[in-house]
Amino acid sequence: MRRGPAVLTTGAAPPAVPAGGGARTRRAARAGPDRPLLGALGIAALLALWEAAPRLGAVSARHLPPASEVLATLAERAATAAFWTAVGDTLTGWALGLAIAFAAAVLLGLTLGSLPRVRAFTDSTVDFLRPIPSVALIPLAVLMYGTDLRSTLLLVVYASFWLLYIQVLYGVADVDPVAEQTARSYGLGRLARVRHVVWPTTLPYLMTGLRLAAAVALILSVTAQLVIGSPGLGREIAVAQSSGAVASVYALIVATGGLGVLVNTGVRALERRVLHWHASVRGEAAA
Amino acid sequence: MGAAAEPTTTTTDHEGERPTMLKVTGLRKVYDGGAVAVEAVRDLTFELAEGELVCLVGPSGCGKTTLLKCIAGLMPPTGGTVELEGRPVTAPPPDMAVVFQEYGRSLFPWMSVRANVELPLKQKRLPVERRTGLVREALEAVGLAGSADAYPWQLSGGMQQRVAIARAVAYEPKVLLMDEPFAAVDAQTRADLEDLIRALWKRLGVTVLFVTHDIDEAVYLGERVLVLSSSPTVVQDDVTVDLPAGRDQLTTRRDGRFTELRTRVYAEIQRAKRGDAGADGRPQDRTGGREGSPVAGGSPAG
Numbered sequence: 386m387r388r389g390p391a392v393l394t395t396g397a398a399p400p401a402v403p404a405g406g407g408a409r410t411r412r413a414a415r416a417g418p419d420r421p422l423l424g425a426l427g428i429a430a431l432l433a434l435w436e437a438a439p440r441l442g443a444v445s446a447r448h449l450p451p452a453s454e455v456l457a458t459l460a461e462r463a464a465t466a467a468f469w470t471a472v473g474d475t476l477t478g479w480a481l482g483l484a485i486a487f488a489a490a491v492l493l494g495l496t497l498g499s500l501p502r503v504r505a506f507t508d509s510t511v512d513f514l515r516p517i518p519s520v521a522l523i524p525l526a527v528l529m530y531g532t533d534l535r536s537t538l539l540l541v542v543y544a545s546f547w548l549l550y551i552q553v554l555y556g557v558a559d560v561d562p563v564a565e566q567t568a569r570s571y572g573l574g575r576l577a578r579v580r581h582v583v584w585p586t587t588l589p590y591l592m593t594g595l596r597l598a599a600a601v602a603l604i605l606s607v608t609a610q611l612v613i614g615s616p617g618l619g620r621e622i623a624v625a626q627s628s629g630a631v632a633s634v635y636a637l638i639v640a641t642g643g644l645g646v647l648v649n650t651g652v653r654a655l656e657r658r659v660l661h662w663h664a665s666v667r668g669e670a671a672a
Numbered sequence: 673m674g675a676a677a678e679p680t681t682t683t684t685d686h687e688g689e690r691p692t693m694l695k696v697t698g699l700r701k702v703y704d705g706g707a708v709a710v711e712a713v714r715d716l717t718f719e720l721a722e723g724e725l726v727c728l729v730g731p732s733g734c735g736k737t738t739l740l741k742c743i744a745g746l747m748p749p750t751g752g753t754v755e756l757e758g759r760p761v762t763a764p765p766p767d768m769a770v771v772f773q774e775y776g777r778s779l780f781p782w783m784s785v786r787a788n789v790e791l792p793l794k795q796k797r798l799p800v801e802r803r804t805g806l807v808r809e810a811l812e813a814v815g816l817a818g819s820a821d822a823y824p825w826q827l828s829g830g831m832q833q834r835v836a837i838a839r840a841v842a843y844e845p846k847v848l849l850m851d852e853p854f855a856a857v858d859a860q861t862r863a864d865l866e867d868l869i870r871a872l873w874k875r876l877g878v879t880v881l882f883v884t885h886d887i888d889e890a891v892y893l894g895e896r897v898l899v900l901s902s903s904p905t906v907v908q909d910d911v912t913v914d915l916p917a918g919r920d921q922l923t924t925r926r927d928g929r930f931t932e933l934r935t936r937v938y939a940e941i942q943r944a945k946r947g948d949a950g951a952d953g954r955p956q957d958r959t960g961g962r963e964g965s966p967v968a969g970g971s972p973a974g
């Protein structure tokens with residue numbers, strides 16, 4: 386079952402083909418009454434280990450302060466306005482970059498996807514540009530925009546655009562000829578077919594791309610701030626590090642992790658809503 | 673020779689007494705996209721009068737779907753013409769609806785049953801009240817009024833095909849093309865759907881071209897049966913079905929005349945498989961029953 390779970394996992398998997406296959410097993414696992422309890426126990430165990438390791442001297446407390454100290458620092462920081470400004474800056478870079486990438490990928494993907502000759506013309510270029518790691522563009526971003534928000538945007542957009550664009554192309558290619566002919570026989574023109582047939586067919590692919598892109602966009606947003614020094618949580622981490630505030634570094638890392646969880650939860654909720662009709666979400670009802 | 677003696681209703685008029693609705697002349701289709709060119713249809717010529725219900729039978733792979741797509745304006749023919757009420761068909765005509773064999777792929781899973789049926793009407797820019805009315809009537813006609821808010825994938829195969837039929841009916845076409853619509857449903861559902869098609873056809877006065885590979889189904893449903901040869905495809909025979917208009921799954925299928933007709937169609941298909949079609953590819957001009965058929969079952973049951 387390679388096809389099914391690909392839609393549902395978060396890893397930086399290659400463009401995934403949505404299918405219903407794995408949905409049922411995942412649902413069954415999620416529906417188990419013990420699941421939230423086990424999850425909470427897992428986190429508690431991790432925190433206990435984290436607390437114990439530096440206290441028992443297994444690792445140096447200078448490199449890894451105990452969990453309680455880190456969480457206390459996080460609470461302290463969360464009481465300051467500067468922290469929330471940094472969170473806001475990180476999320477702005479993330480959301481704006483993702484939105485730009487999304488709009489561009491959908492527009493270009495729907496257009497080029499339905500023009501086979503143009504697509505063939507651009508395919509090799511895409512294959513060349515896509516593997517370029519976004520971080521390799523950092524010098525370019527600094528050269529062009531300095532420490533401006535636009536530097537962050539450049540990296541975020543570049544990284545998430547390809548994830549989304551490739552998925553849109555896959556989706557457009559997956560349009561069922563019978564559905565297409567049905568639409569044509571009922572007099573749906575080009576635009577109406579894009580809206581009522583191509584777009585819904587593409588949505589499952591696009592949502593997979595969005596889930597991957599949302600995670601990658603957050604990583605790049607933090608990376609840009611960390612390396613370039615544009616405002617946000619990333620820069621706060623760099624500042625804390627250079628001033629030797631180890632507990633603060635960890636507290637900020639935990640904060641970025643928290644953002645990641647929030648982002649992922651949000652995208653999944655959106656996915657369930659938008660794809661309620663799709664085999665990957667409707668689960669047992671399809672029987 | 674009972675044809676003239678049959679009491680005829682308005683819906684069972686014979687060819688020639690009504691204006692021509694659909695005219696296919698010398699239709700040829702060659703697929704040449706792949707490595708080798710495939711001649712799916714060689715030379716098809718036939719007409720459908722307004723309000724007729726004609727069945728088209730032919731072996732699998734003989735080009736029935738190809739023909740239907742050419743008629744529907746979904747695919748340009750390599751040669752020959754299709755005319756709808758005297759006008760050549762070059763794009764999907766607004767007065768035509770198609771019911772595809774693959775109902776599961778023809779319905780949109782992202783839309784409710786109601787939205788599926790309504791979409792073509794929105795495209796026609798009908799006002800809301802008219803749309804709602806047509807959707808309700810069509811769903812009632814196929815017995816699915818209660819499933820309007822369900823999604824296609826929540827329904828059984830037979831129900832899905834009824835949704836597809838409702839969508840076609842709500843569209844109010846003059847010509848309804850059906851491509852083996854019941855090939856994938858169970859026998860009982862199939863019998864029900866056959867009667868549904870007869871009932872809708874009588875009520876709406878629509879011209880129907882019904883494609884099937886099932887000889888019994890063709891004879892049971894049609895006023896006329898066109899028999900296609902196997903590839904290279906021509907019209908092998910044109911059989912007038914002179915059964916009474918009121919058909920019934922039990923009595924009609926037991927009728928001696930029904931058995932004669934199905935025997936004749938069967939024999940034609942066998943002949944077609946052996947490849948001794950008319951040299952010029954025109955339909956053989958013979959009417960009435962043939963005797964000396966190679967299949968059993970020639971004696972009237974009962």
Ligand SMILES: Nc1ncnc2c1ncn2[C@@H]1O[C@H](COP(=O)(O)OP(=O)(O)O)[C@@H](O)[C@H]1O
Nearest residue numbers: 703706710712731732733734735736737738739
């Ligand atoms: N898109 C296509 N490209 C090439 N060959 C095709 C295509 N569609 C159908 N054919 C061929 O044309 C012939 C007729 O097919 P079809 O019209 O589907 O037959 P039927 O509906 O009677 O089963 C078959 O030999 C089939 O392989």
Ligand SMILES: [Mg+2]
Nearest residue numbers: 736737851852
């Ligand atoms: Mg077919």
